Amino acid sequence: MRRSSRLASKNQCHSLLKAKQRKATLLDGNRFSTPSVPDLSGSCGSCTDDVVSCLNNEVIASIANLGFTLSGLPADILKEKIVDCFRAHYINFLGLSHPPLLQINWYDILPPHPDIRALGTPFSASEVDQVIKCMKNHKSPGPDDIPMEFFKAFWKDLGPSVTKILNDLMLQHADLQRINSAFITLIPKKEGANTINDFRPISLENNIVKIFSKLLANILAIHMKSLIDNKQGAFTQGRSTLNCFMIVAETIGACKVLDQDSCLIKFGFAKAFDSIGWSFIEHMLAARGFSNSWISWISYLLLSSSSSILINGNLSISFAYKRDRPSNPLLFNLVADTLSRLISSTVWCGIFHGVLLNFTPNGISHILFADDLIMFCKASSQCFSKIRLFFKCFELATAS
Numbered sequence: 001m002r003r004s005s006r007l008a009s010k011n012q013c014h015s016l017l018k019a020k021q022r023k024a025t026l027l028d029g030n031r032f033s034t035p036s037v038p039d040l041s042g043s044c045g046s047c048t049d050d051v052v053s054c055l056n057n058e059v060i061a062s063i064a065n066l067g068f069t070l071s072g073l074p075a076d077i078l079k080e081k082i083v084d085c086f087r088a089h090y091i092n093f094l095g096l097s098h099p100p101l102l103q104i105n106w107y108d109i110l111p112p113h114p115d116i117r118a119l120g121t122p123f124s125a126s127e128v129d130q131v132i133k134c135m136k137n138h139k140s141p142g143p144d145d146i147p148m149e150f151f152k153a154f155w156k157d158l159g160p161s162v163t164k165i166l167n168d169l170m171l172q173h174a175d176l177q178r179i180n181s182a183f184i185t186l187i188p189k190k191e192g193a194n195t196i197n198d199f200r201p202i203s204l205e206n207n208i209v210k211i212f213s214k215l216l217a218n219i220l221a222i223h224m225k226s227l228i229d230n231k232q233g234a235f236t237q238g239r240s241t242l243n244c245f246m247i248v249a250e251t252i253g254a255c256k257v258l259d260q261d262s263c264l265i266k267f268g269f270a271k272a273f274d275s276i277g278w279s280f281i282e283h284m285l286a287a288r289g290f291s292n293s294w295i296s297w298i299s300y301l302l303l304s305s306s307s308s309i310l311i312n313g314n315l316s317i318s319f320a321y322k323r324d325r326p327s328n329p330l331l332f333n334l335v336a337d338t339l340s341r342l343i344s345s346t347v348w349c350g351i352f353h354g355v356l357l358n359f360t361p362n363g364i365s366h367i368l369f370a371d372d373l374i375m376f377c378k379a380s381s382q383c384f385s386k387i388r389l390f391f392k393c394f395e396l397a398t399a400s
Helices: 002-027 051-056 075-094 126-132 149-154 155-170 205-220 241-258 278-287 294-302 328-348 379-399
Strands: 064-065 068-070 180-188 199-205 264-267 306-311 368-369 372-378
Touching: 051 155, 051 368, 064 126, 064 155, 075 306, 126 149, 149 155, 149 205, 155 205, 199 205, 205 294, 205 328, 241 264, 241 368, 241 372, 278 294, 278 328, 306 372, 328 368, 372 379
Parallel strands: 180 306
Antiparallel strands: 064 068, 180 199, 264 372, 368 372
16 A cells, blocks of 8 residues: 555656646747656655756757848847747737728628527536546646646645636636736747747646636537538538548549539638637627627637747747637637638629539539638639639638
8 A cells, every 4th residue: 555655656746747847848948859757656766856957958049030130149139139029920920900801791691500699507516627637737837837737636625716716707707817828938840940930839828718718619519510511521529521531532533524624722721710810700709699708708718818928038028819729629610611601602692613513503612621621613714713802802801
């Protein structure tokens, strides 16, 4: 019994050490590699902080921006310049969005869902507990410095308080903006990274906000199948992208057999969710039948978020930043469904046509693979011009 408890204690120390080391790797200098933590389960020695000393000391020493390279400056000035470059980049690309340049009445295109307005019952303690258990360990904590293992280990004591906080956030009795902050640490995608695009931004946010966002995502995921058109095969329970591949393959084969003058065009959404305007998301959710409470929760999570960039130990001034959340893929799926229904509307109006018109009404026009789109159309310059104009209008109506 004593040996088993001793091993369990060492395993817990090992887990906490891994989390602490990962945090040090992310926060203290943007390391290019993460050394492994020695396995302590078979030793009798005590766990100390000395393991962290094996981290290397590579930092961002220069950055190429706007055609010139920031390097060779005094250390304190160089740090400030590099931080300013990254902060300006993320504010321009992922900061607060502007109203759309093209106004579209989405109520005429998107069908409302009758059950969506009923969403919004208070969270139960068991529901919150289940979400916390599903979250991964060894993740770097946010500004509050509390890892997810803390909530799991002391759930019996923390459960009622955490559940109350989450329900207060849902009812907006608590100020989400006070805790909806994060540190952005930059992970290099390759050795010798020296441009802004060579670094991947990783958000370290408070776990209470993560739990709240995951709870909303779980509720929304239940209704996604009835909200999303059958032309989309990703991020939806009960559907598979394999079916989309089969449809594309069968369509290409049928066009070859019938010798139809057809064309296949593949589109990819660059920076999928980050390029969508927040005001469009609100209008889209309202047109789909979401209640004002749901729209306010999503807006609350997005508009109240702020981040600061950590580079070489320097912390930038905080700014609004659209961070990755569990609900983001589902929200983007709704945006992609909006595009799908808009394409179907233009095909139904006869602006351009799909292929295999003899087999299905209006033919087969498009298939969605998460953030990729495949369109079938007639191979003509006139059709290509119409499709190009269509996507330009969609960009003006939805982009940030």
